[in-house]
Amino acid sequence: MTGYVLLESLFTATEVERLRGVAEQVHAEVVSAAEAGETDVTVWPDGHRLEKVRGTTIHWEPDAVGKAVRSLSPVSQLHPALDALWDEPRLVDPMSTLIGATAGRFVAKLNFKRAGVGSEFAWHQDFPYWYCCAGDAAYDIATAIVMLDDNTIANGAMTLIEGSPADGPVRRDADEPTGLLVDPAAVDMSRAVTVEAPAGSVLMFPGLMVHRSAPNRTATDRRSLLYCFQPAGRPELSALTYDPERLARLP
Numbered sequence: 001m002t003g004y005v006l007l008e009s010l011f012t013a014t015e016v017e018r019l020r021g022v023a024e025q026v027h028a029e030v031v032s033a034a035e036a037g038e039t040d041v042t043v044w045p046d047g048h049r050l051e052k053v054r055g056t057t058i059h060w061e062p063d064a065v066g067k068a069v070r071s072l073s074p075v076s077q078l079h080p081a082l083d084a085l086w087d088e089p090r091l092v093d094p095m096s097t098l099i100g101a102t103a104g105r106f107v108a109k110l111n112f113k114r115a116g117v118g119s120e121f122a123w124h125q126d127f128p129y130w131y132c133c134a135g136d137a138a139y140d141i142a143t144a145i146v147m148l149d150d151n152t153i154a155n156g157a158m159t160l161i162e163g164s165p166a167d168g169p170v171r172r173d174a175d176e177p178t179g180l181l182v183d184p185a186a187v188d189m190s191r192a193v194t195v196e197a198p199a200g201s202v203l204m205f206p207g208l209m210v211h212r213s214a215p216n217r218t219a220t221d222r223r224s225l226l227y228c229f230q231p232a233g234r235p236e237l238s239a240l241t242y243d244p245e246r247l248a249r250l251p
Helices: 013-035 080-087 089-099 127-140 244-249
Strands: 005-007 040-043 049-053 056-060 069-073 103-113 121-124 142-147 158-161 192-194 202-206 211-213 222-231
Touching: 005 089, 013 049, 013 056, 013 069, 013 080, 013 103, 013 222, 080 089, 080 103, 080 222, 089 103, 089 142, 089 202, 089 222, 127 222, 127 244
Parallel strands: none
Antiparallel strands: 005 202, 040 049, 049 056, 056 069, 069 103, 103 222, 121 211, 142 202, 142 222, 158 192, 158 211
16 A cells, blocks of 8 residues: 555646636735735744734745745635635545545645745654644544646655555654654655656645655746645634644654
C-alpha cells in the first residue's frame, strides 16, 4: 500500500484556468487588505510571519526579497468557486473511500510556490498540527491537493514516503522550534517518491503521510489548492483551538 492516491488530469484545462484566476483574485484582495493595515500579526518560533486578515491567515515566505505569500488559510469562504469544491464528487467520492466515511469539511488552503522564491517545506506529517487542534479525530483527516500548475521535480513537486501512514506518528525533530517537523533521521529515504503530474491532477493522502516539498527555482509558479477532509459532521478547524501541550503525547 502506497498510502496515497494520484488522480491525473482530474480537472480540465478550462477548469484549471478558471481556478488559477480565482486564486490570483483572492490573493490580490487579501494582500491589498493586509497592506491597508487590517491585520493581526503572529510570529512563529521559527521566525515565520503570519497575518490574519478578512477571515484568512497569510503565511509569508520567510526569506524572499520583498513580500511573497507562501499560503492562505482558510480560503474556501473567499470565493464561491472555492466553496463549491467541497461538494465536487470528483473530490468527495475518492476521499470518502480513503478515509472510510462520508467526507466533510475540515479546512481549505491555497499554497503558492512562486517562481524563484517558493521555499522548501521540510519533512513533516500534517498529523501533529491537526492533533493539537482536533485530538484523536486527527487520525481521520486527509488532504486532497488540486494542482493548478504542472508539478515537476524542478518546481518543488511533493515527495512522499510510500507506506508511511501505516507507521503512525513519526519521531519529531527535537531541535526544530515549532515541534512539528519530522526528525530527518527517522525518514526512510528508500521509500521516497516524488509525484510529478500535470495541472488539473489531484493528489490525496492521510495526515500521517511523511512528505516534503523542495524549493521552486524555476521561472514559473507552482500553485495548489489543498482541501482537508474529515468524516462529515465533525467541527471544522475554525471552530477548534490549537493546544501545543498535546504534542507531549506524541513521539
